[in-house]
Amino acid sequence: MGVNILHSKELEYPIVFDIKTNMPDTLILRYAIYKHQYPGLIDSKLTRKSGKKTVVDAIQRICYLINRLSEQTQIDGTIGTHYLAATFECNMEPLIQAMHHEGAWRGESIEQYVKAWRQFYLFLTLQGVDHEMLMPDVKEVSIYEDQDNNFLSHTSYRRERIGEQETAIDANWKEYQDDYKDSILSIEQFWLLYAEMFKVDAVYAVMAYTELVTCLRVSALVDCFPLGPNKRNPKWLSYKEMKRDEITSQKLRYLAKGGKTKSLLVPVVMMEVFYDIYEKPLTGPDYYQRLKRYQEVYCETKHAINSNYSIDDMPTWLLENGTPVSVRSYQKVMQECAERLNIRAHPHMLRHTGVTQMLYRYIKNNGLLTGFNHTNLMLIADAHIMLQGHLGHVSVETTRRYIKTIERIIKESQLDMLLNSALSISLKHQEMLDTNPRLAKGMTILESALLKADIQLDYNEPV
Incomplete structure (x- = not known):
């Protein structure tokens, strides 16, 4: 139901x-x-x-x-x-x-x-x-409020009340973190993860790249990224159409957590990767060959019938055998690839990584690194407007956490995590590329697209 x-x-x-x-x-x-x-x-x-x-x-x-x-x-x-x-x-x-x-x-x-x-x-x-x-059952607990948190009484220094502790989730999950430093990938790690996922199926690699650039949650990535115009995105353009009309980005409307409709910007460089590596690659099956297998093979299976897939549907993300990619299969492949690389990675880390990369480039390109500090209210306001323009609603506290993430990376002298030039490090893995021309071509396109992102993404330009 x-x-x-x-x-x-x-x-x-x-x-x-x-x-x-x-x-x-x-x-x-x-x-x-x-x-x-x-x-x-x-x-x-x-x-x-x-x-x-x-x-x-x-x-x-x-x-x-x-x-x-x-x-x-x-x-x-x-x-x-x-x-x-x-x-x-x-x-x-x-x-x-x-x-x-x-x-x-x-x-x-x-x-x-x-x-x-x-x-x-x-x-x-x-x-x-x-x-x-x-x-x-929930657990009753005593909650103590200090004076600074007691807005109703500024004369009492301690106040006790009985509350309930939710026992259906692990209490350790609620530990406070004031930045996302430990939840992002370095660019080199992403590059290697992309290559490992590409070896499984190009669709997984392109999905990972799309998530990195758009910062979509995994459910929205799987369910809401369109192949062409649809009810939610009636004016959606293909890469060829964007290139023809010299459009640098387009707005994607998607269903966010909680059932709300939100929007974000999708740059043409992301659409280029989608087209060149997945939709119409020079080698390997293109999207329409995958779609044919979906219609002729997958739609005849019991799983397709139970999952309410129709031969008239055109799922955006399809494996080479025509099977639609589910949230679970995407997560599973990413985790298995990360384990083979001996790194920690899950889809939401790509969202944090993408936002951090985007915010750093914005701050750097606009000369805001001078006086860079998470307590700088003007910087937070400026960054907040940029993130809202790309991601839709973002809380000021979330913006502050991303700024703290960049601040911590700079202080720990790990700036290579934020530089696009770090992509070239992974090209040293030549033995892997020499044996897989499709992967080599895909990585070259990906690097080119990421390096052009600073030029193509204009956050001040109305969509």
Whole structure:
């Protein structure tokens, strides 16, 4: 059971529809009404009514769970399970683990989602609805507030209250980090990872490069990057069209975490790599040969039928045998390639790496390295505007963390992590390139594209 959310200003509450039947889910609608108007009927500890934004956020988190459950492969090989039949051990716990270890979600973000799921299942229990979800009990803990954090009373130096600790996630995941230094790859590491993934299938390498440049989350990369114009991106241009019209970047609209639609800029140099290495390579199968195998071979399989793939679909990311690339297969291949290289890498690290590279180039090219410090408010404001222009909404605290990352790299004299010239180091691995002309060609194109990125990406130019 996959779901879609219908929400607009005209609607009192968001309405959740079953994708297959187009029927509204009345349990979720009732939960939304109760959370907004009658919180005590959800949890006896709740006394305050929730605002509409809080209700929408909770519904989006519940729908995220439902849609991920609909994609899980069960023991008998079937795809998907209904949220009323899902269990903590077999369904929710593996998802929570994947969010942290594979999706690289922050512990605080996972906790907010899990709390919404817990509350929804508690509501179902109180409503007498049968379900199989038995989550571990929360733990009561004493929370002490210091004076600096107590905005209601500036006379008391310590105040104690009883709170709840979410036990469904590892408490260590919530350790605070003030920069992303340990969550980024050096350019040389990325180059080697790209080459290793290319040897498995060129599609994986191009996906990694696309994630590095666009800074998309892995789910948006797999599900939302278009091959051509579609409903969400009706004016999407191919590389040839961008080159013909001398367009340096185009806006990509995509579905972000929580079901929100966001946008970012995709430079023409990224589209060049997509075209030359994946869509129309000089050697090896091009996209349309992959698509033919998808239509003639994959669509006849049981997996395709269970996954609701149609012969009329044109999935962007296809293996040479025509199988669509899933989030899980992309993550798995990246981790296996990283292990062979003896480095740590997962998809979300490419997002952090891409943002750090982008921000460093912007700061360097605009002469902002003088007085570079994460406490420089003018620098933060300038960098924040640039990141918002590329990634959509980004919090100021997130911008500050990226600036701290660059500051730490500079202080630790590891500037080669940020220089595009470090790409040439990997070209010394000539024995690998000599035996694989496709890889050599792909790497040459990739290096050329990355080195041109500073010229092609103009963040002040309207799209």
